[in-house]
Amino acid sequence: MNSEEPGPPTELRIGQTVDATIEKSVYRGRGLARVGGRVVFVPRAHTGDRVRGRVREVHAGWAEASLQDVLSPAPERRPSPCPYVPRCGGCVYQDLDYAAQLRAKEDILRESLARAGAPWEGPIAVRASPERGWRLRASLHFARGDAGLRLGLRPEGTRRVLDIEACLQLSDNMNRTVRKIHAALARRPKTWPRLRGLDVLESPDGELSVATLATALAPHEAPDLAFVGREAAGLSGLGVETGRGRLHWLAGSPHIEATVLSLALRVHVQSFFQANRFLYEPLAQAVLELLPGAGRALDLYAGVGLFTLPLAARDDCEVVAVERAPSAADDARANARRHRLSGIRVVRRDVGDALAATRAEPGERVVIDPPRTGLERDVVELVASRRPEAVVYVSCDPPTLGRDLARFAAHGLRADSVQVFDLFPDTFHLETVVRLLPS
Ligand SMILES: C[S@@+](CC[C@H](N)C(=O)[O-])C[C@H]1O[C@@H](n2cnc3c(N)ncnc32)[C@H](O)[C@@H]1O
Structure with missing residues (x-):
């Protein structure tokens, strides 16, 4: 179906294929199009794209479609530098030129306020x-698969874990740290059933990296993971969250240091800090x-x-x-x-x-x-x-x-x-x- 002409709104059906031109970007990385007089939101579609979508949800006055194909890309589209796009789902604008991302965000803000x-x-x-290496905190999830212990990101709204070798949002140092922790745990299959997640916080200057492992361990078992601190060289601190969410500190310091306007601040790994x-x-x-x-x-x-x-x-x-x-x-x-x-x-x-x-x-x-x-x-x-x-x-x-x-x-x-x-x-x-x- 391809009915962008004005006229009375037509009904959309779940599963229906629609071709549409994206009029504008809206919050949460979606593009807004009109099909048969109805608003249709398409994720990862950008202003000026001509796209093909499949209708997933129909509501009163609007619908949501998954992106099937970009039939004719907006001029600001670029090949994404990340091999995990679009599977990861985290960087919805990564296939958009950075200056266009900023323009889209300004427009989205004005529209949200209005x-x-x-x-x-x-x-x-x-x-x-800068687009790369900006993130100070990484939150990853463990899963077990045929190939052993997996560690990766959870695409938004899913329980799946996507293995990643490196994330462009993280510094090289942080990516290395994550890989070392993964390797240390991958050598100990007995630990796998109780591993849930990994948080790493790096200081802005890259000098300190603090990790916490979220686990289903009983508190007295937390020290069993101390080997991670010894084998993942470069960690400045390691803690373990046990089944009840209690933090057991195993090695080094739980704090990083960040300097703001010449004032040094300490930041605990469990405290909020700007990303x-x-x-x-x-x-x-x-x-x-x-x-x-x-x-x-x-x-x-x-x-x-x-x-x-x-x-x-x-x-x-x-x-x-x-x-x-x-x-x-x-x-x-x-x-x-x-x-x-x-x-x-x-x-x-x-x-x-x-x-x-x-x-x-x-x-x-x-x-x-x-x-x-x-x-x-x-x-x-x-x-x-x-x-x-x-x-x-x-x-x-x-x-x-x-x-x-x-x-x-x-x-x-x-x-x-x-x-x-x-x-x-x-x-x-x-x-x-x-x-x-x-x-
Ligand atoms: C977005 S962070 C901002 C922190 C700080 N302004 C900064 O820029 O680093 C929000 C902070 O508010 C705290 N918080 C959330 N709800 C709160 C509440 N109802 N009362 C007091 N603090 C709250 C959180 O623990 C978190 O540290």
Whole structure:
């Protein structure tokens, strides 16, 4: 079928083959086309592609099709440099020229904000990243197969494990480390049934690599895996998560070191840290530049203090860092002590509870960097009711950002600057930094 002409919408059937031209890229790496007056989303299809798809799902007003063939590629398409595309599913834009990826992300952000009722028509500065070796943390999965122990990535939405020799997002050093750990475990078949996953965190300068093995071992069996630390040369720390999710440290240190604006931070392997080794520091610099002044600052969802420390060091002011995760809050405290920044107060608590328990001060500035789900409605209200001088919202999810900006606007806080940091090149993810000022 090929019916892109205007007219009454026609029904689509599951399994039906459709040919269509992609009108625009939308969030999550999908292309939007219209077939017989109906919107059809096609994964891994880019603006200007002529594609053939097979309808997989039909909903009221829209359908989803799998990509069968690119009949005529958009001029910005390129051969992917990765042998695992498209099987891996992680880098949905890897067969798109990098400049076109950035344009697509800017358009997707504008569209997400407009759809959520928080349109932005001003300029958007987009900060690019090197495409290779940017990722600081790798999360891999074990599986057993005919060829022995397998270690690889799990394509999104599946339980399958795709073996990979090397991932272009990782540094050569990290890929080598992963292969060494795999080789050490592959020589011990007795360990295989209890192995679940592997996390590796590398320091931005590549000097330190810390690994944790997720297992179904009982706590007293964790030391049985100490050989991994001896055989995988180059690891600076090794831990084992046992069946109950408890971490047993076996060798070296559980921390890496990262320097932000001349301040060294420790980061526990279980603490959140921004994923991109090239852009975490420019991101912190941008947050600082957007928050001039010297009043008290709140750093909500503070992690290990990526924004807290430079703010306290520059402004010599009180910074209240709110972070719920024990390891990240411990890191933030240790980082403040290390640099003798006595104005920092780390509150290990849920953000909503901490806001309700902290009296507002005139001239307060607020940084918000929540997880993908964005802000609870009461957090928006609690922040707005403090009448802050400025809010900087750092977001990794355009739809929840748009929703929250619309809610802030209803309380009189409106965007005055929008920037994109391409922390996740080749993937559909994007990081946005928005400053809100009282209107
Ligand atoms: C996206 S990370 C940002 C961390 C930090 N701003 C950075 O850039 O490194 C979000 C952080 O918020 C924490 N978090 C998530 N939900 C929270 C909540 N309701 N209250 C407090 N902290 C929370 C997580 O543990 C995580 O460290």
